[in-house]
Amino acid sequence: MEILFDYISDILANTGVLPREDFRAALETPADSNNGDVALPCFKFAKVLKKAPAIIADELAQLIQDDNLTVASVNGFLNFTVNPAFLATQLLFNTRLTSEEIASKYGMKGKSILIEHTSINPNASPHIGRARNALIADSLVRVFRYLGWKTDVHYFVNDVGKQIAMLVYATADRPNVDFNDLLQIYIDINEQAKENPEIEKAVFDLLNKFEHNDADTVAKFEHIVSVCIKGQTAIFDQLGIKWDSFDYESRYIHQHTTEQVLDELKKSPKLFKDKDGRYVLDQHGEDIGIENPMLVVTRNDGTSLYALRDICYSIDKASTGTDRNLLVLGEDQKVYYQQISAALKLLGYKPAEVVHYSFVLLPDGKMSTRSGNVVLLEDFMREMTEKANEAITERRGASDIEKAKIIGYGALKYSILKCSPEKNVLFDMQNALNFNGDSSLYAQYNFARIQSILKKADIDFENADYSLLIEKEESALIKEIARFESVILNTYNTLNPSLLANYVYSLTSKFSQFYTNHSILNIENAELKKARLSLISKAATAIKETLNLLGIDTVDEL
């Protein structure tokens, strides 16, 4: 649409009423196509021109004469309807759909970004709430890559905490513990620990030995963490979500980085030892949203708390020299990360940009790993795949697990990604399992329809004459395809992948409307057939690329 905005801005500038930039900035695309393809609200100009908006619109309408445009003055708006043939040729010839074209246009090629995401406790199978972190981040990684960025994706492994020590304790007599049993073990040991203070004591004893690098204990911790990380990443791997680097928190203890950073902090008068002998960073005056912003960084025995290790890690990330440094974190960490950011600034480092997302709620309350009130990601994946495979079997007479996964995992991702990150997602299994309407399958299905037509096409459709595409469904589809570039850019600017999901649905529905109203292969006019084949081929590309940015695959046949 930018191309049409430019074209119309030139024409408006030629009237001499106002400078081109004023017009260009005011142009917008009307929500209702009855109001034309491009609109100029004239209200803003009323003061400068000392005239009523409706008069301004009337006068501009009088001054404009262009073969490609029909101009109408309506209630202070100047509405432009672009000649469909002109619209089709302008938009289809100028729309960029490939990563290569878009990346080079915005000069982002070769820029680098470090993204840390998910970093969940290595204690059990992830639930769908955790998955929201991974899905949002993975989509953003894809968007950055599409725009030419070099991405470096990190996972911070919290291998030090009490929760790991609990598992080490609980699995002491089960060296070959299976990942799938860990969740129940974790729930059980938490129950037992409530009643039995001995467990708590033993757990802290383990933790203490681990921190002091006791070889046997370290080996036990490493083993259980490795079982967890393998189990967790195997699940994410199935969803196509991968990391470049796994960074272990314990490293900062065992390599004494925490002590070095503590020494740096000691240079600030804001760090003090409290009455219990712990080092505390006074963060008053730092614009942190709590009444008494204090960050405790060590225990009274001088050993580090998580915050200090996290500062060490954040310094490492900030020191990699990437152009950007991004972190995807749950909303529960908002204030905490403000505190970490303030500490980093104090030490002279730039904190990461943060994308926060709200939690996934279940119909009967919120999720908690400890209490077991969860929908596990892997269970959800399996249910989605089974449901998809049933549908495939019903339609095709044979099951197809590979396709079922593409459909099922796509629906899983779509159902979570289509919601704006700052909003709570109410997770309803019934709703998520629905493959009709506003779902990823809708886009995948229509993509397959297009592929089927393209396969049957008996003519080469290069050098098509787009000026033949003048039906209203064609114009609507063309305008939607033309939005592709701006949607990606908008996702990049807002770091909000739900824009992609909304777009792919709207794009697909425009195709579907065109498809049901017009024939593509079964028409006499060979030139029109070529133009339509070219059109749907571009639609397919836009659908596929957008789905890919959401981490959703396509198949040529469904």
Place this chain on the structure above:
RNA sequence: GCGCCCAUAGCUCAACAGGAUAGAGCAACACCCUUCUAAGGUGAAGGUUGGGGGUUCGAGUCCCUCUGGGCGCACCA
């Protein structure tokens, strides 16, 4: 108690930088397969955008306030 986020159709979500008659899907109702994939399409129905004030030519969108939900409020990770 204090701070941040959210509230849109029965349900789940949209609405680009404030713009025109607030849009989809699900559910429920009525239609459309001798025609390129009906996992599709069409129609009708469904709304005082949580309540109240304010700013503006114009408010779902910005400000204030109340209500309800989510999250947080140093010595967990």
